[in-house]
Structures are given as structure tokens and as C-alpha cells.
Amino acid sequence: MITNLARGVQSFTSNAFLVTGERPVLIDTGSNFDVVAAVREHVDDLEAVVLTHTHPDHIGNLEAVTTEFDLEPWCYDPSVDAVSSGHKIADGDTLVLGDDEYTAVHTPGHKDDHLCFYSREADVLIAGDLVFQNGSFGRTDLAEGDRATLIESIDRILEVVDEDLEAMHTGHGPSVTETPYEHIELASQMARRA
Template sequence: MALVKTIVPVTAFMQNCTILMCEETRAAAIVDPGGDVARIRAALDKLGARPQKILLTHAHIDHAGGTAELARQLSIPVEGPHPDDQFWIDALPEQSRMFGFPQVESFTPDRWLADGDQITVGNVSMNVIHCPGHTPGHVVFHQPEQKLAMVGDVLFNGSIGRTDFPRGNHADLVHSIREKLFPLGDDVVFVPGHGPESTFGHERRSNPFVADRRG
């Protein structure tokens, strides 16, 4: 059993909305549907996927802005993020005005997630890792057998998430990356919220913000 991943760039911020589809059942989770709902639905149709749920790493508008509309259209539940991001969900209408997005709705997830939880996509399970710093309620989804992680805006190819938004914390972010993500293994491929994929090993060696310190 494996997950097939399809990245659908959405919004003016070119956010990596990712469709994870269980190869065996064709059940699919939509990770971080920030907007452009019609584009996401077209990608689902092209894959022949059966939408099962929405998964949210965090509640910034470019990741969560299309959630309420997509969940309503497809009649699927929303899982995530961690409850510490409730204030960001409540602020989605304000975020849409601030960043010039189409007006979006706030919502209440059907399931909040916490560190150590598991989510399923068809017959595949993924582990939930609470990784605060970019936002206080940010979570990461990790599939150990496939060596795959969906990291949202915690870590990027060559960079890390911003921490200058309300309740961001740089020290928490660095701790999340070094102590929670890097120990998962150098060969884990991660899909960031923006930009190209990378591996934890590559970032440990070369990322100027979190690379291993050499003596």
C-alpha cells in the first residue's frame, strides 16, 4: 500500500496543495486547500480519486482558505490542525481582506489533531507531529514506510518558516525541525508548503538556518 502524491499549486502565493491518494482504494486526502477550489477538484477528477477528507497543517489563509468551500462541496470532514491554531481559523475572513483574497469563511474542524495522533488515507496511516513555531498549532504528517512527510511551512528547501506572525516563535520552530523532524531520517522526502521538495538529510547538511553545526 502506498500513497500517490499530486501537487496542485494554489493562490497567488503558489502554495503546494497536495492530493494524497491511497493506491489501493483511490481514497484521497486534500492537504492544505488554500484556494482555487475548482483547480483542486479538476485534479481530483483527473486522478479518478475518491475524496475522503481535508487535512490541514496550519490555518494561514494560503493553506486553509478554500477549506470551508471544498468541504461543503464534497461533503467531507476536516482534520487538523492542532487547536492552538483556532485563532487563525477564526481570523480567516480578516486574512482574506488583508491579503486581497476572495472572501473566505471560518470553520470548525471535525477533528483537532495532537502530537502522536494518527490519520488515515484509505488503507494508509500517517503519524501526526505537532511542530509549533511558524504557528502555534502547526502539525506535520509523516508516513514512515514510504519515507514521506508533509511539513507545511515548518521547513523549506534551503529555508525555514517565518516566525514574525502573531504567536510565531523562532526558537520553537528550530526545535521542531531539529528535534522532531530530522530524527525521522535523512532519507525522508518532504513536501513543503511552497517550493520544491527536499529531504531532511539535504537540509541537515546545507540549510543555513538549521544545518548540523560542525566543530
């Protein structure tokens, strides 16, 4: 099961997804709310915290989570100042999140260290800030942002995921559970027009 712990939070934060099952994992920690208490409402412990990327709204609560659960984060580049230590996830690596295996897909363009996670067996994409509902896509006006690279990353995700994708969990806004593949296709088109 995947639960957005930031749902309903009225502060500047990303979504923070708790994936429960055999291996409870937190995807992004969000910021400006007590994510530790939110985790504890669902599970007693975490096996890992995994980051889609290291923008402040996605890692603001990282220190609280790593301290409380005695973890080092998993991310694309654990040497970045925002993280300073942890475990590296390379493009194509496989991770168990909850009960399912997910493949890491390096998707820069919004930020150089951006990752998406896709499970073919669960038919789920964790998209971070690459794409959102209704064809929206990640900002490229921040440091490390690049529109052409973002378009390449969106197109790569379209090649990786199945057209009958069942769910897409995004870094902001609601998860997409009705025809998420079409939302990704629309994001690819919209990014080219903007």
C-alpha cells in the same frame, strides 16, 4: 501517489497535496484557485481534508472543498475561527493518507497549530511551512510565530525522521526528493543564524 494540485498556479497559494490510494486525502486546500476541479481530475471523491495549519493561504479553499465533498477538516485545533468545526489531530496520532500510515507531529513556531506528517513505511515527510528546500524555514514574524520554538520543532523533526528520508513535501516551493534530511539539517542551522 502524492500530487501537488497547486503546481503551476500563478496566484498567492500554498501547495495542496492530493494523496491518492485506498484513502484519497487532500493535505491543505491552497487558495485563489479552483482546487475542487483539480481534485476531480484525479479522483471522484475525497475521504478527508487534513490541514498542516490554518494560515489563509493554506485554507482559502477550505469551504469549497468541505462543501463539495461533504467533509469536516482534520487539524490540530478545530476550534480556531478559520475552521470553526472539524476533527482534532493530536501530537502522535496516526492517520492513513492514501495507502500509508502517517504520524502527526506538532511543530509550532511558524503557527501554534502547525503539524507535520511522517510515514516511516513510505519514507515521506509532509512538512507544511516548517522547512523548505535548501535550508529555508517558516516565517516567525507573523502572529504566533516564535523563532526559538520553530528551532525546537525543526530539531524534533530531525529526531523523528530517518536520515535516509526519500521525500519531503513542503507548503511552498518544490518537493525535495534528493537528500531531504540534509535540507532539514540546513534549516536547523540557518534558523539559528538568522
